[in-house]
Amino acid sequence: MKKTRTKNNWIKEHLSDKYVQKAQHEGYRSRAAYKLIEINAKYNLVKKNNRIVDLGSAPGSWSQALSSIIGESGEIFAIDLLPMEGVKNTTFIQGDFQDNAILDQLELLLKNQPVDLVISDMAPNISGNKTRDQALIIGLNELSLEFAKDWLKPKGNFLVKTFMGSGFEEFVKTMKNVFKRVIIKKPESSRDRSAEFFLIGLEKL
Ligand SMILES: C[S@@+](CC[C@H](N)C(=O)[O-])C[C@H]1O[C@@H](n2cnc3c(N)ncnc32)[C@H](O)[C@@H]1O
Incomplete structure (x- = not known):
């Protein structure tokens, strides 16, 4: 009974969410698109002809948003545990x-050519055990x-989703050794109740 009520509340909230409606209207597979669009509008991470690696890409709304900017000569390399329809x-x-x-x-697909941008929206399945979930996302971060360090061009950029909690400060510190500037961002389109934050590493040193 309680479970059904929670599920009904979720469906109600989901359907009335302005970003869900916008995504349906604009043809994005998920409201998540607007987190990337909002961050990109401010930090100009994605440019025409860019080569980009999209980690944790399914169902594909970030790849869709990237694809519309990079044009025919750009390339996206996407990876996910789940299947994803073509973009x-x-x-x-x-x-x-x-x-x-x-x-x-x-790495084989990248053919020894460095990339302009690495983005990761990867997150573990939330178990409710905060210590476990935090450790898992920091591991993915x-x-x-490491991948961004190996594959980004000098001055390349990095965007990664994380959770505020144990290991967060340490991870920000590590990023500061790799990038000229590190920004902590909670986009307006990220739900308040979500523990997620995004870290943006600008201009790999
Ligand atoms: C929030 S969703 C990504 C949404 C995507 N950015 C979009 O706009 O459509 C997070 C994704 O990370 C993926 N993921 C989590 N851990 C992963 C791993 N170890 N390897 C690959 N993908 C992973 C999940 O399967 C899930 O699809």
Whole structure:
């Protein structure tokens, strides 16, 4: 009974959410698109002809938003545990970014060419155990940063979703050793009740 009421509340909130409605109207697969669009409007991370790696890409709304900016000569390399429908100029790999064999596949696709931007919207399935969830997202953040260090061009940019909690300050500190500027951002389109924040690393040193 209680569970049904919670589910009904979620559906009600979801349907009345202005970003859900906007996404349906504008053809984005998820309201998440607007987090990237909002961040990009302020920090100008995505440019025409860019090569971009999109980690945790499904269902694909960030790839859709990127694809409309980079144009025909740009390229997106996307990866997710879940399947994802095709997006223009996007090569998709289904698998776990933490799995070395999957990472090898991604690196092979990059053909030794560095990229302009690495973005990660990866998050663990929220278990409700805050300590566990926090440790898992920081683990994903660290792997993404390692990847960005290896593959970004000098002055390349990095955007990563994280949660505020244990390991957050330490991770920001590590990012400050890699980028000229590090920004902590909670986009307006991110739900208040969500623990998520985004970290933006500008201009890889
Ligand atoms: C919030 S969703 C991403 C939404 C996406 N940015 C969009 O706009 O459509 C987070 C995604 O991260 C993926 N993910 C979580 N852990 C992952 C991992 N280890 N490897 C690959 N994908 C992962 C999940 O499967 C999920 O689809």
